[in-house]
Amino acid sequence: MISFRHLTMMLAALGLSACVSANDPATRGAPIASNLGAANSQSAGSVADPSAIYLAAQYEVAAIRVSVPRALKVSEANTFKPRADIVWRGEALGDRYAQVAAIFQDAMTTGTASMHAGRQVDLEVEVTRFHALTEKTRYTIGGVHEMRFVLTVRDSASGVVLDGPREVVADVKAAGGSAAIEEERMGRTQRVVTVERLAQVIRRELSAPASQEMIVARLQTPVAGVTE
Numbered sequence: 001m002i003s004f005r006h007l008t009m010m011l012a013a014l015g016l017s018a019c020v021s022a023n024d025p026a027t028r029g030a031p032i033a034s035n036l037g038a039a040n041s042q043s044a045g046s047v048a049d050p051s052a053i054y055l056a057a058q059y060e061v062a063a064i065r066v067s068v069p070r071a072l073k074v075s076e077a078n079t080f081k082p083r084a085d086i087v088w089r090g091e092a093l094g095d096r097y098a099q100v101a102a103i104f105q106d107a108m109t110t111g112t113a114s115m116h117a118g119r120q121v122d123l124e125v126e127v128t129r130f131h132a133l134t135e136k137t138r139y140t141i142g143g144v145h146e147m148r149f150v151l152t153v154r155d156s157a158s159g160v161v162l163d164g165p166r167e168v169v170a171d172v173k174a175a176g177g178s179a180a181i182e183e184e185r186m187g188r189t190q191r192v193v194t195v196e197r198l199a200q201v202i203r204r205e206l207s208a209p210a211s212q213e214m215i216v217a218r219l220q221t222p223v224a225g226v227t228e
Contacts, residue, residue, distance in 0.1 A: 058208050061112040062156045063122040066104045068097045072127070078136050081143070087131045089138070090190030100130045103191060104149070107198030115206065120156040123202075125149050128167065132190055133174050142176020145194055151205060168205055172197040 074096045075084030088096050104125055129148040137143050147170040153163035175183050
């Protein structure tokens, strides 16, 4: 038989669980809990997660313009955390501004490639910080790839600003020591990690919360035929 004390503890635990679930914010800054592919697999018969946050694209991206101001300070110092705006050792020594711009261009292109809903927009992405790990940090303690940028979304036809300019934080944990070496052995380089993270973040920033039913309905709606 369950004692009164045990019953009280069980009820309290259930209440706490409900509160956490109910108060989880479905905000733009929240982690992506699912996407169209996940919703599609759930529509095929798997059980949906009632606490998941489903995001649907708001725009169709027509153009992406990335800028990395030359005013940003670059450091090649091999210390744990140089005082600089740009620290990048994931590629051979070269024009770090150009390398960072290419990373952002690749990431933004990848992250928006599947967006074909809503009005056509142009993205303006101005990098304000790209502080990855130095050799000293990467092969010892690890840390965080700090990536920040200012995002502006414009209507492609009129040029009117629809969103922004606003700062977006895209920091991501960076492996260190033996874990970093193993990642590199598997092909998961610092460039792969940063591009992947930025692509995920831009998808989130250009999407809005939607119900699972709405996303599944969109997936199941046939594309209208083109009439001559």
